[in-house]
Amino acid sequence: MNVNKTASIDFFADLARQHPSWRWYAIADSAQNPALPAALTGAGGTVQSLLGATQGSPLAEKSPHLVSLDHPAARSAAWQWIMRTGPHEPSVTLLASTLAFGALFEQLKQFTDIRLPDDTEMFFAFWDPAILGTLVGQPDDATLHVKGPVLDPDQRKLLCGGLNGWWYWDRDGVLHAIAIDANPPAVRLPKPIKLSQAQVDELVEASLPDHVLFYVDLNQPHLLDDLAPRARYGYVERQLTDAKHLGLQTMKDLVNYVCMTLVYGARWKQDKTIADVLARVQRRELKFSAAMELLP
Structure with a gap:
């Protein structure tokens, strides 16, 4: 159908x-x-x-x-x-x-x-x-x-x-x-x-953007003020792709990553200092929690 x-x-x-x-x-x-x-x-x-x-x-x-x-x-x-x-x-x-x-x-x-x-x-x-x-x-x-x-x-x-x-x-x-x-x-x-483990993993992944969005809204709701409600899920989904590219996996890191992108806005992908810090995270030289302390 x-x-x-x-x-x-x-x-x-x-x-x-x-x-x-x-x-x-x-x-x-x-x-x-x-x-x-x-x-x-x-x-x-x-x-x-x-x-x-x-x-x-x-x-x-x-x-x-x-x-x-x-x-x-x-x-x-x-x-x-x-x-x-x-x-x-x-x-x-x-x-x-x-x-x-x-x-x-x-x-x-x-x-x-x-x-x-x-x-x-x-x-x-x-x-x-x-x-x-x-x-x-x-x-x-x-x-x-x-x-x-x-x-x-x-x-x-x-x-x-x-x-x-x-x-x-x-x-x-x-x-x-x-x-x-x-x-x-x-x-x-x-x-x-x-269910097989692969099926369980797919279902966990399927619900991930919703869970991250829930925790952002629960802990830092003001960060979502500039995003229309229907745009929020798609935004979180896109940021999670970037977060995983850095190797982030825990719910805490994923939520914090999305929050940081909302705080910095366009600067998140334009600022060289931020890019250098994130590169260190990707190389596993820094945990993301420590990296946040180094952001400008």
């Missing part, structure tokens, strides 16, 4: 008319928007936390929920909220399936955990649009830091089991449709899928 830059309720209503057996759902992440899932359940739709949390509990208030939606053609308040909000924040993805709510819930819930190479089980936010695109290797999503696919073909088939369609908005507000094999069966896993 191809990218859709002008998606509207009409787009989904047309799909629903072409596929009358499809039922419509959303994964709504209350950790990204506290208005969820209530914003999508005003008409009495079924809702359940994918983490198994009791509705109204503290955990449920910070967890993803599967929410049943009415027919897109009804243009309900839920659909209007999704189309208005989805392009601007990673809080909701849309799904179509012939499965009833309970069956789809059980299908999706089993992927909220994964196994690491040492068999340790770990929480797995597969519904996060930035992670979802990388997991499946969404070919038309230019905003992905790691293009993927991280999952192998068999794992992707398992994740999409029971689904007929899955849509998400990228960082630029563009809608993408995940390519799903015709009628993939729902699955029951005896235990969570296991």
Whole structure:
């Protein structure tokens, strides 16, 4: 399926008319928007936390929920909220399936955990649009830091089991449709899928710009004042490329590097003294923490 830059309720209503057996759902992440899932359940739709949390509990208030939606053609308040909000924040993805709510819930819930190479089980936010695109290797999503696919073909088939369609908005507000094999069966896993170390490394890298941006915003928010919110991720991503070229690896060094580029602005790449200090870092003569003390 191809990218859709002008998606509207009409787009989904047309799909629903072409596929009358499809039922419509959303994964709504209350950790990204506290208005969820209530914003999508005003008409009495079924809702359940994918983490198994009791509705109204503290955990449920910070967890993803599967929410049943009415027919897109009804243009309900839920659909209007999704189309208005989805392009601007990673809080909701849309799904179509012939499965009833309970069956789809059980299908999706089993992927909220994964196994690491040492068999340790770990929480797995597969519904996060930035992670979802990388997991499946969404070919038309230019905003992905790691293009993927991280999952192998068999794992992707398992994740999409029971689904007929899955849509998400990228960082630029563009809608993408995940390519799903015709009628993939729902699955029951005896235990969570296991990732290789290479897959784990790719997922860690995929989330790195977001984590660095989070810490910059947490500790030095004023440094971001001159960057438009939508420009910040791309800026951090570009600076991380330069930081890694210097050999920086720790989160502390990467965050400090980005902060220094914001402090110095254009001077960062023009000042000879700065260039000389960074060259010493690259030659491993200086740690970056020590190098910062030598900056003009």
